[in-house]
Amino acid sequence: MVPTAPPVGLLGADLPLGVLVVAAVVLGTVVLFVTEAIPPDVTALAVIVVLVALEPYTGVSAAEGLSGFSSPATVTVMAMYVLSDGIRRTSVIRRLGVEVAQSARGSENRLLAAVIGLTGPIAGVVNNTPVVAVFVPMVTDLANEAGVSPSKLLIPLSYASMLAGTLTLFGTATNLVASELSADLLGRPFGVFELTPVGVVVFLVGAAYLLTVGKWLLPARVPPGSRTERYEVQPYLARVLVTARSPLAGAFAQAVVEDARRDLGLDVLDVVRGGEHFVAADSDRELRARDVLTVRGDPATIQRFVELASLRRLPRATVTDAELDNPERSTLVELVVPSESALAGETVESARLRERYDATVLAVRRAGGELVRNGVGATKLRGGDALLLRTTEQAAEFLAENDDFVVTNEAFDEVMERARAGGVSRTAAVAFAVLFGVVGLAALDVLPIAVAALAGVVAMVVSGVLSPNEAYDAVNWNVVFLLAGVVPLGIALRETGAVALVADSLVAATAGLPPVAVLALFYLLTGAFANVITPVASVVLFLPVAVSTAAEAGSDPFSFALAVTFAASTAFTTPVGYQTNLMVYGPGGYRFSDYVRVGAPLQLLLAVVTSAAIALYWGL
Structure with a gap:
């Protein structure tokens, strides 16, 4: 039994001591997520330790604290990383992108439409991080060729991949976590294509915004050129x-x-x-x-x-570029430092890029747009920083395989020539057959989604699409540990009664408002938190509260669960809200305010559109 304390008062209610303890843990977690004083995945692991250590107050046993590691959502996310990497290695996505982009060369409007239209369908099934990594160099080269600032295209690339995450259950890790929470709370997980009807509306409205209003709001931070x-x-x-x-x-x-x-x-x-x-x-x-x-x-x-x-x-x-980028001697490489990179916090000199990769760093474009060309060695690296360096062809290949960097440049003509060489290989055919097989098995309920995804991993390795080492390397373990760490936080919120207390307060505060307005409120709250504490953590915090609030108010809890899920995909307003936003931060030369100016109107627009679409399609 959770110990209680004297009344503290929340809209007249007494607060058990367990609620106060869990509230303190949540507050500390949010602060650490926002400040990144320690990496988010380490924060998530610390949450497990604290919750289990304070079991008398949190109600979280050791088994429950570790349950995130065996969660179907965590297992599915791990497997989907492997399946996505198998697809990426076939170069089919690159080939498709080259063909579509080739037809759009020379026109900013056609390029923007091609970027959005191509990214969406692919990122709806394949993890969007590798999709964006593949497209960034191609989009940049095409923009320079057309005399268009890459800044006009890279935020739309990231946003389109995020919008596409609402198309299917596989779209994002957030969808999978929300589905598992829905199953626990309501006995109703999401179907593979259950999000699709509203997801299509969300994607189309978002695409229309990016092609019109967003296009005019986007700055031209980086000039086109070499x-x-x-x-x-x-x-x-x-x-x-x-x-x-x-x-x-x-x-x-x-x-x-x-x-x-x-x-x-x-x-x-x-x-x-x-x-x-x-x-x-x-x-x-x-x-x-x-x-x-x-x-x-x-x-x-x-x-x-x-x-x-x-x-x-x-x-x-x-x-010039031609004199520095010569395959016989050396090559110019652009790369981005991911937020989870082990080199974040290191200086260029202490990262020993020269010794490890025979690389000379020519310049650093800081996350925020500042260019550093003098005193480069003393520059402390941060997530989102873009580096231009000169190295050898062999070292460039090692850089491309290193998880501490995302290489974001490749000559478009060379990519096009390689992509057009030959037809679809046997490996590509097998990889896509495995992916569609996983989707089919899960959609038809032949196998649970986690088991179907694991079967796909086995098929990828047995068929030779990936080696075992490549499969392990494909997993973003930072995300896996983050998922495993925040799951028990949701358990603590429910076990201590914190969810019920917050829901009671919200029902009282929103009395008299129509259900669709309350739905939109949860959308806005979840989206706001997703911008600073990651989408997964925002879903874990808000979905149980939304479900409980809907039940007490006599609304449909499932519709509220869906609203929170969709909202978590709208972390448009900050560069740190979603990984793909950070990937284009440096290469686009963006400032923090650019994400606010372009992303905030889109987030507000989708709050209205998504709430209305859920109300019309699923009812309240």
């Missing part, structure tokens, strides 16, 4: 000539690179000798008079290097 132009690094790049009297003539290239970096903080990138190029850091050759060095650094530092080493600056020798 990567060196978009990151404005050309003033920090120069070509210098080794003169006959320079002390560098006769010195080893590697030694020059090390001395310049140590003494001046200057990077010597490569050496041009006649028609020959070679990377200075990898060469044991001696420099000669008439060699031309490509250097990167602050303009004043470059001038000091020129004077100290008796060099001659070549003012007309502009350093």
Whole structure:
């Protein structure tokens, strides 16, 4: 039995001590989610520990505290990550995107329509994070080719993937958690396509907004052009000539690179000798008079290097993308630091990108739009930061496989050529057959959704689409631990009676309001919290309260559960509300206010549209 305390009063009600304890845990969890003083997944694990340690007050036993790890929602999410990765590795999504985008080249309106129209159907079934990761480089390259700022297309890409999450039960992890809560509270989980009728309305209204109002509200933060132009690094790049009297003539290239970096903080990138190029850091050759060095650094530092080493600056020798991005020597890579990256909080220097990947970071576009080109090594990395770096082709492949980064650049013409080479492979056919098989088994209730998804994982590995190691690597374990940690928080809220107390208060506060207005209120509250404490956590907090409030008010609890579920997908107003928002934050050069300006009207519009659609379709 949960110990009680003297009355504390909530609209005249007495508060048990257990409610106060759980309320304190919820408040602490929200603060940690918002401030990210520790990673969200670690916060979720801490919630388990605290709830079980305070079992006499929270009512959460050890078995219940750990139940999130065996939750069907958690298992399904793990499996869907694997299935999505199997689809991603077939390159079919990339090929489809190339073909559609090719027809839209040269027109901002057609590009915007293609981005939204293509992202939606795919992200409705496949996890939207890899879909956005695949499309970001293609959309950026097409925008630059059409002379359109990538900022005009990247937020719509993220928003479209989020809207598509409302189309099916598989659309997001949030849907799966909400379905399990609905099953526990109402004995009615969501069907695979139960969200689809209203989801289609939500997607179409959101798409119409992005193609009209949203288009005019979006800023052009990043100018179209080459990567060196978009990151404005050309003033920090120069070509210098080794003169006959320079002390560098006769010195080893590697030694020059090390001395310049140590003494001046200057990077010597490569050496041009006649028609020959070679990377200075990898060469044991001696420099000669008439060699031309490509250097990167602050303009004043470059001038000091020129004077100290008796060099001659070549003012007309502009350093372009083509000279830095040459498959025979090196390549330019753009990447984004995800919020869950182990490198978040590290500086560029302490991350040891140079040592690990033979990479020189040319510039950092901070999450928020600030460009850093001087003192790059001391820049502390944050989730959403975008980096432009120069490395080797082999190192770029390692970067693409590293979960600490999302590589977001690839030459469009090369992608198109690879995507068009050959037809659909056997592997692709098997991968899609497995995915559709999982959807079919779950939709027809042949197998529970979690078991059907696990069967799909087994089929992916047995058929050779993925190796066991690739399957394990495909899972976003941060999300899995977050899910497992917030599930017992919902149990504590119900066991202590906190849900019932809040529901009583809301029923009293909203007395006299029509049910559809109360439904819209829950939509707005859930959406607001989803922007700061993650969609999954907002569903765990608000869905039980919504269901209890509806039951006491004589409304349909299932409709209220659906409203909370849809609302959790509308974390449009902040870059941290949803992973895909953060993925486009740096590459788009966005500011926090851009998400508010474009996302807030959309969130309010969908509050009205979704509430009305639920009331009409399911009733209240």
